[in-house]
Amino acid sequence: MADYDVIVAGAGSAGAIAAYTLAKRGHQVLLIDRKTREMIGHKTCGDALGAHHIRYLKELIGLPDIPSSIVEHPVNGIDLIAPDLEHRLTLAGPTTDGYSFNRHKFGQWLLGLAEEAGADVMASTRAKRLLFDDHRVSGVRVRADDSETDRDLTARIVVDATGAPGVLRRQLPDGTMVERTVAKEDQMVAWREVYHTPDYTFETPDLLEIYWNQEWTKGGYTWVFPQGPHRVNVGLGYMMLPGHRPPQRVYDEFVRPNWDFMRTRLETIDASGGIAPVRRPLDTMVEHNFMLVGDAACQVNPVHGGGIGSSMRGGAHAGIVASEALEEGDTSLERLWPYNIRYMESYGVKQASLDIFRWFLLNVTNDDINFAFEKGIVKGSDLLEVSMTGKLVLGAGEKFRRLVSGIGKVPLLMRVNRVAKLMEQIKVLYEEYPTSPEGLPAWRERLGPIYEAAKNA
Ligand SMILES: Cc1cc2nc3c(=O)[nH]c(=O)nc-3n(C[C@H](O)[C@H](O)[C@H](O)COP(=O)(O)OP(=O)(O)OC[C@H]3O[C@@H](n4cnc5c(N)ncnc54)[C@H](O)[C@@H]3O)c2cc1C
Known part of the structure; x- marks a missing residue:
C-alpha cells in the first residue's frame, strides 16, 4: 500500500493546481516544495497573466476568481514597440485583458487552495530521487532541510512539477520516450x-x-x-x-x-x-506512474514566454486524468496517455505552432522589424491572432496591399508565407497526435522535418 495516491514535487503554479484538482476529487495528495512555506510562490517572473486562462480553469476545475488583494493592476492591452522606438502596435481585445499581480501572493493563494481542498503540504523539503519498483516509478526520496537523513515516500503516481530544471524528469530510465533534457x-x-x-x-x-x-x-x-x-x-x-x-x-x-x-x-x-x-511541450509528458506538468513539461508559450496560465492548464488536465486512472486502478503509461491528448488540444498545439514562429522571429533583423512596423505589413490584429491561436493568416486583398507596400523586402515576405505554411502543417500534425504510446515514434518522424524546415525558413 503506497503512502499517498499522488506525490507532487514542486508547489509552483503547475504543482499547486495539480494537487488542488486531485485533492478536490478526494485523493490523498502530498505536495512537496524545497522552499519554506512562506517563500512558496516567490519567483522571477513578469507577473502578468491573461484572464482567459482563469476563465478556462474556472470552467474546467472550478478555480475561484483571483482575489483582488493579489492583483496589483488590471491589464487591458499590450504595446509592441519596434527597435527604432518610433513605431508601435497596440494589441487590445477580449483576449488581452488580464492582471499584473503579486506573484508571491498568487503562489500563496494557490498553495492555500490545494491545502483547503485536502492536500498535505511538506515545505522546506527537497525531492531528491525517483524511486522505482520493478522498473516503474514508485515514489520519491526526500530530504527535509532540518533533517540529516533521507526519507522514502511511496505513491501510485508521482508528478514532476519542479519547474525548468525538471529534477525528476532527468532521472527517468534509459528507454523512456520522455525527453529527459531540454536543448539550450x-x-x-x-x-x-x-x-x-x-x-x-x-x-x-x-x-x-x-x-x-x-x-x-x-x-x-x-x-x-x-x-x-x-x-x-x-x-x-x-x-x-x-x-x-x-x-x-x-x-x-x-x-x-x-x-x-x-x-x-x-x-x-x-x-x-x-x-x-520556450519550445513545444515535451512530445510525451507521461510514464508508468509518472506525469510532468508546467515548466518541467515545457508548457510555456514559446513567443512571449508566459507559462503561468498554461502550467495551470497542465496541472489541471494532469490532475483530472490522474484521478480517473486512480479510480480505475490503472496508472500505467497507457492509462495516463490521455493527459497528453488533453494538453495538446488545450494549449500544446498552439505552443507547437508558435515554436515555428519563434524560429522565424529569431532570424529577423531590427531593420526587418522596423520596416514591417513602418509599412503596416504586420498589424496588431495579425499578431494577436498568431499569439492566441497559433495561426498566421493574412487576408487575400489585404495581403496583396501589404505585399505591394512591402516591395523592397520581398524575401522577408516570402519567408513569412513559408512560415505560415509550416505553422499550418504543425497544427494538422498535432490534430493527429497519437491516441496511444505506440503511435508516438511514427508521429515524431513527421514532426522532425517540419521543425528542421522552420529553423531554416
Ligand atoms: C524571467 C521570467 C519571466 C516570466 N514572466 C512571466 C509572465 O509575466 N507571465 C507568465 O505567465 N509567465 C511568465 N514566466 C513563466 C512562468 O513563470 C513559468 O512558466 C511558471 O511559473 C511555471 O510554473 P511551474 O509551476 O511549472 O514552475 P515554478 O513556478 O518554477 O515552480 C516549481 C517549484 O518547484 C520547486 N522545486 C524545484 N525543485 C524542487 C525539488 N527538487 N524538490 C522540491 N521542490 C522543488 C520550486 O521551489 C518551485 O516552487 C516567466 C518566466 C521567467 C523566467
Whole structure:
C-alpha cells in the first residue's frame, strides 16, 4: 500500500493546481516544495497573466476568481514597440485583458487552495530521487532541510512539477520516450527587477509594453509591465544561444541607460534572474506512474514566454486524468496517455505552432522589424491572432496591399508565407497526435522535418 495516491514535487503554479484538482476529487495528495512555506510562490517572473486562462480553469476545475488583494493592476492591452522606438502596435481585445499581480501572493493563494481542498503540504523539503519498483516509478526520496537523513515516500503516481530544471524528469530510465533534457537553444535566460517609482508616474498602467531589439535581446524582448502608477516590473529575456551574455549585464548596459524612469529614484522590491523553456511541450509528458506538468513539461508559450496560465492548464488536465486512472486502478503509461491528448488540444498545439514562429522571429533583423512596423505589413490584429491561436493568416486583398507596400523586402515576405505554411502543417500534425504510446515514434518522424524546415525558413 503506497503512502499517498499522488506525490507532487514542486508547489509552483503547475504543482499547486495539480494537487488542488486531485485533492478536490478526494485523493490523498502530498505536495512537496524545497522552499519554506512562506517563500512558496516567490519567483522571477513578469507577473502578468491573461484572464482567459482563469476563465478556462474556472470552467474546467472550478478555480475561484483571483482575489483582488493579489492583483496589483488590471491589464487591458499590450504595446509592441519596434527597435527604432518610433513605431508601435497596440494589441487590445477580449483576449488581452488580464492582471499584473503579486506573484508571491498568487503562489500563496494557490498553495492555500490545494491545502483547503485536502492536500498535505511538506515545505522546506527537497525531492531528491525517483524511486522505482520493478522498473516503474514508485515514489520519491526526500530530504527535509532540518533533517540529516533521507526519507522514502511511496505513491501510485508521482508528478514532476519542479519547474525548468525538471529534477525528476532527468532521472527517468534509459528507454523512456520522455525527453529527459531540454536543448539550450530551446531555453530563455532572463533578468528582471521590480521597483517602486515614487518620482515617476506610469500614465497608462493598464498597458504592458514589449520592446523588440534583436541586437540586445535576440529572439526575446525587454518588458516594461507597470503594476500601478508608481510600481513596475521590468526585465529582459533572450534565447540561450551559444555565446549569449549574462542577462544581468545586458540589463545594466541596455535597460538602465535607455528608459526614462530608470533615471529617477527607484526603490527596488526584487531583482533576480531565471530561465524558462520556450519550445513545444515535451512530445510525451507521461510514464508508468509518472506525469510532468508546467515548466518541467515545457508548457510555456514559446513567443512571449508566459507559462503561468498554461502550467495551470497542465496541472489541471494532469490532475483530472490522474484521478480517473486512480479510480480505475490503472496508472500505467497507457492509462495516463490521455493527459497528453488533453494538453495538446488545450494549449500544446498552439505552443507547437508558435515554436515555428519563434524560429522565424529569431532570424529577423531590427531593420526587418522596423520596416514591417513602418509599412503596416504586420498589424496588431495579425499578431494577436498568431499569439492566441497559433495561426498566421493574412487576408487575400489585404495581403496583396501589404505585399505591394512591402516591395523592397520581398524575401522577408516570402519567408513569412513559408512560415505560415509550416505553422499550418504543425497544427494538422498535432490534430493527429497519437491516441496511444505506440503511435508516438511514427508521429515524431513527421514532426522532425517540419521543425528542421522552420529553423531554416
Ligand atoms: C524571467 C521570467 C519571466 C516570466 N514572466 C512571466 C509572465 O509575466 N507571465 C507568465 O505567465 N509567465 C511568465 N514566466 C513563466 C512562468 O513563470 C513559468 O512558466 C511558471 O511559473 C511555471 O510554473 P511551474 O509551476 O511549472 O514552475 P515554478 O513556478 O518554477 O515552480 C516549481 C517549484 O518547484 C520547486 N522545486 C524545484 N525543485 C524542487 C525539488 N527538487 N524538490 C522540491 N521542490 C522543488 C520550486 O521551489 C518551485 O516552487 C516567466 C518566466 C521567467 C523566467
